[in-house]
Amino acid sequence: MKPAHHGGVEFGGTKTICAVGDDTGVILDTVTIPTTTVPETLNRIQEFFGHYPSLTTLGVGSFGPVEINPTSSLYGHILNAPKPGWANTDLKGELESRLQLPIALDTDVNCAALGEQQFGVAKAAQHFVYITIGTGIGGGVMQGGRIQHGASHLELGHMPIPHEPFTGEFRGVCPFHGDCLEGIASGPAMEKRWGKSSRHITDPAAWKTEAEYLATAVYTLSLTLAPELIVLGGGVMNQPGLIEQVRAGVEHQNRAYVSLPPLNTYVVRSTNTLNGVQGALLLR
């Protein structure tokens, strides 16, 4: 019997990663394309998977908000995403008609959580949280080894975060909430506030502030979900020393109330940039 091959796509705000893998999610081929217009991006995805007639399924992880509830008439549609031209796109329907494959869909961050569980730092963890801090902030929760879904997907990036009173012009960058977590702690939020890309920010005060926001989010998730592990990924987490500052912030906020595991094994960093597409490969 010929081995089954599966396809995976991770739609991100700036780039889209496609992969072909085997039954266990091991990647055999991958390509990264810029996320431009809907037709152009879908054309390039179709071109890549056209080389693999042996595909039996396609798993898709998408930036949100996206309708992942199969009972909804909008199942598979991107909803009011701020990315120009992508709101209301029937992503699932478009891909199904182009590729003639059964498609399973979830959010990019839920897929990343799945990828971390299968191949990454959350291997063997049953209850954990994955958060990415980059162009946006999003998160997925695993409970009992499965992605947690409610009426829709979680929106951890938009949780309100207590913060110091802002004195300058900065009020947060979220177009919906202003100063939610994503609005004050994402890469674009840092850039707006400190006047340069987070990659070039060296001011210790900026990183102290960033670490406080992230520690507040992590501690809130720790209290509300009691996970075994919290995994932080995304480009902003590449800043040297940030993960240690976040751990210190969590410890400080906890005030020895909850008996947390050692922080260096409880709040960990993911550096796997393919976790999203790896998780998408595993969706059935």
Ligand code: ZN
């Ligand atoms: Zn928001």
